[in-house]
Amino acid sequence: MIEEPKSLRIGPDVGRRPSPAQVAAFQGVPTGFVVDAMSGAGAMAHQIAPLTSEMPAVAGPALTADNRPSDLLATLGALRSIQEGDVLIASAQGWQGCAAAGDRVCGMARNSGAAALVTDGPVRDLAGIVEVGLPVWCTGLNPGSPFATGPGQIGVRVVVGGQPVETGDMVVADSDGVVVVPFAQLDAVIARLPEIARMEGELDTEVRDGLRLPDPIAEILDGERTEVL
Incomplete structure (x- = not known):
């Protein structure tokens, strides 16, 4: 006989957050720079996109909510644990059959201090969400309306858009998509960001000045690594 599950479980790391300085280091940084600083890792699948083209860029600590398909009890329960500036990560396990959240949930998340909502499901009430003003990334x-019966978990590891996310990881989201920086890698990634920005700036200048082919590619084309048939 299967034991009746608890409606909600709260993980031990629900209060873990980066330092204010770590959070500040990601403000205004493009998602592409963050991915490059992690050697190509961290990006969620392209299906998770900004709800509208007017969504502002956001960077903040993750607070995770692990829901069963068609349910949002964990998302609602996570509202009590939101800290100012958090990005609420509402896992729907990829379920597309109904909304993972709507304008009222987004409104309550905004009232609780959330900076954004990211989910691997769709949302509903577009006009209401726009009015609320909470940035949303979704599919x-x-x-369709979800249930709120559970069971669900708050503050635990989830996988959203192919990326594992834990509470306290940094989430950076903009018009290109969503990137997750694991908590343990924050300082290493922050240390690489200035160099990434410098290289990107130099290449931008070269392109504006007429660059047609990067030197490393020219070296490959002209060297032994290229075979002419």
Whole structure:
């Protein structure tokens, strides 16, 4: 006989957050720079996109909510644990059959201090979400209503858009998508960001000045690594 599960479980790391200085280091940094600083890692699948083209860029600590498909009890329960500036990561286990959240959930998240909502499901109430003003990254729109019966978990490891996310990881989201920086890698990634920005700036200048082919690619084309058939 299966034991009746608890409606909600709260993980031990629900209060873990980066330092204010670590959070500040990611403000205004493009997602592409963050991915490059992690050697190409961290990006969620392209299906998780900004709800509208007007969504502002956001960077903040993750607070995770692990929901069963078609349910949002964990998302609602996580509202009590939101700290100012958190990005609420609402896992729907990829379920597309109904909304993972709507304008009222987004409104309550905004009232609780959340900076954004990221989910691997669709959302509903587009006009209401826009009015609330909470930036949302999701898989699209679906007017179907979810349940709030659980079971669900708060502050535990989830996988959203192919990326593992734990509470306290940094989430950076902009018009290109969503990137996750693991808590243990924050300082290493922060240390690389200035060099990434410098290299990107130099290449931008070269392109504006007429660059047609990067030197490393020219070396490959002209060297032994290229075979002409």
